Amino acid sequence: MKNWIYLIFLLAGPGICAQAPVASGKIPFQVPRDSSVLLLPVFLQYEDIYTDNPLDPAKHKGRESGKIFDSLAIQNLTQAGIRAFMADPADSLQGSLIAAGKNLLRPVTPAALRTSIAEVARNARCRYVLACSFRVKVGPGGYWDPNSGAIGSNASYARFHVSLLDPYTTDGKPCWTQDVELRKLPQPDSKRFSEAVQLLFQLLK
Amino acid sequence: MKNSGISICRSAAGMSALCLVITFMACSPGIVTPLYQDAEFTKVPVAESVYLMPVIDLRVDKSKNLRLDDNAFKHLSPAFEKKGFRPLRVVKDRKLVESMMEDDFTQPDSSYLATLGPAEARWLFYPLLHDFKSKLTFGSTANAEISGYIIDKKRGRIVWRHKGIGQAGQGGLIGMAMKGMVGEEAVNSALHSLAAAIPKNADPAGRGNAKK
Numbered sequence: 515m516k517n518w519i520y521l522i523f524l525l526a527g528p529g530i531c532a533q534a535p536v537a538s539g540k541i542p543f544q545v546p547r548d549s550s551v552l553l554l555p556v557f558l559q560y561e562d563i564y565t566d567n568p569l570d571p572a573k574h575k576g577r578e579s580g581k582i583f584d585s586l587a588i589q590n591l592t593q594a595g596i597r598a599f600m601a602d603p604a605d606s607l608q609g610s611l612i613a614a615g616k617n618l619l620r621p622v623t624p625a626a627l628r629t630s631i632a633e634v635a636r637n638a639r640c641r642y643v644l645a646c647s648f649r650v651k652v653g654p655g656g657y658w659d660p661n662s663g664a665i666g667s668n669a670s671y672a673r674f675h676v677s678l679l680d681p682y683t684t685d686g687k688p689c690w691t692q693d694v695e696l697r698k699l700p701q702p703d704s705k706r707f708s709e710a711v712q713l714l715f716q717l718l719k
Numbered sequence: 720m721k722n723s724g725i726s727i728c729r730s731a732a733g734m735s736a737l738c739l740v741i742t743f744m745a746c747s748p749g750i751v752t753p754l755y756q757d758a759e760f761t762k763v764p765v766a767e768s769v770y771l772m773p774v775i776d777l778r779v780d781k782s783k784n785l786r787l788d789d790n791a792f793k794h795l796s797p798a799f800e801k802k803g804f805r806p807l808r809v810v811k812d813r814k815l816v817e818s819m820m821e822d823d824f825t826q827p828d829s830s831y832l833a834t835l836g837p838a839e840a841r842w843l844f845y846p847l848l849h850d851f852k853s854k855l856t857f858g859s860t861a862n863a864e865i866s867g868y869i870i871d872k873k874r875g876r877i878v879w880r881h882k883g884i885g886q887a888g889q890g891g892l893i894g895m896a897m898k899g900m901v902g903e904e905a906v907n908s909a910l911h912s913l914a915a916a917i918p919k920n921a922d923p924a925g926r927g928n929a930k931k
Contacts, residue, residue, distance in 0.1 A: 536779055565754055621818070651850070654886065663858075663890045663893075664889060665856075665894065666862075666888045667888065669884065671852075694779070
């Protein structure tokens with residue numbers, strides 16, 4: 515009996531591990547103790563894997579995922595000893611920056627946006643602005659064909675991205691970025707989701 | 720009695736012919752509509768070679784070497800030739816694509832597109848690997864997601880875009896031993912569906928001109 519349990523764990527183990535979130539960057543960034551960070555609400559993108567056409571996030575618990583992401587982000591930053599504040603969409607300046615969404619996550623921030631980042635950071639008395647996104651590709655699920663023995667795994671995945679923007683850089687490049695991949699549709703109340711968010715901010719000290 | 724035998728034979732032959740037609744229709748390659756195609760691209764004959772650029776790797780975990788450039792050439796070059804284009808010219812300099820992102824294609828800037836690739840090239844084909852994942856369970860599975868863009872440098876425009884998704888896997892101990900092959904099958908399947916949507920060259924005579 516013990517041998518069977520061992521065999522099942524041996525065979526299923528690598529598969530279970532493969533579901534764990536994976537991070538791309540390994541370079542840590544130290545936020546100075548006297549500095550604070552303005553966190554923008556996460557930018558959500560749900561897309562069909564075949565066509566890249568946008569999907570309604572509400573159909574995949576997108577709004578709940580966004581809210582939980584933001585609260586987990588603040589929690590992780592605070593635990594790392596970073597003073598972080600959530601941006602207010604009702605504020606006209608901060609609201610316009612939030613509306614810029616995806617453009618803030620480009621490898622080089624467009625020049626037109628750099629001045630508004632600096633203005634928002636100055637008004638909020640923050641040294642950095644933290645822009646986050648998660649992009650979910652919704653694809654076909656797994657399958658098993660008992661006749662041929664062919665199997666397939668779920669093709670959906672989610673990518674979390676974070677860029678720490680310094681308004682005073684001249685080249686427009688973010689001073690720190692991180693990407694994390696989760697090999698399934700994000701379930702906001704799942705352990706994997708909170709692990710992914712934790713991994714995303716792990717190297718920001 | 721004889722007549723009923725003949726009618727049975729006739730109906731059997733009819734059924735067989737119908738089965739053959741259905742099988743033929745199912746096996747024949749269907750027309751694949753690309754996700755985007757510029758109207759002018761199908762009208763203007765492409766007489767110059769299309770340059771195949773190195774694959775832009777957008778994976779988070781880039782640890783697995785998939786020999787993508789070779790695989791892309793193997794699948795795409797015959798597909799282009801079959802559609803009346805000249806053989807692809809391969810660009811091997813990875814520095815040309817190192818800093819490129821998906822946004823360069825999804826939010827294209829025409830002045831930027833006109834500067835891409837070798838100076839002498841007009842048509843560029845960019846393959847993008849969005850995702851590849853192989854998994855070992857009681858068997859092995861793999862998924863691949865590859866998209867392709869054709870750029871007309873002269874007009875600074877993306878003229879064609881399509882995407883291929885590959886899903887492969889085999890259960891059991893044999894499947895576990897075949898993990899590498901399953902991964903390759905997923906990539907090949909994605910490239911195959913990408914290649915299937917390459918449009919016909921408006922005037923294959925362009926090849927004739929090239930031979931002169």
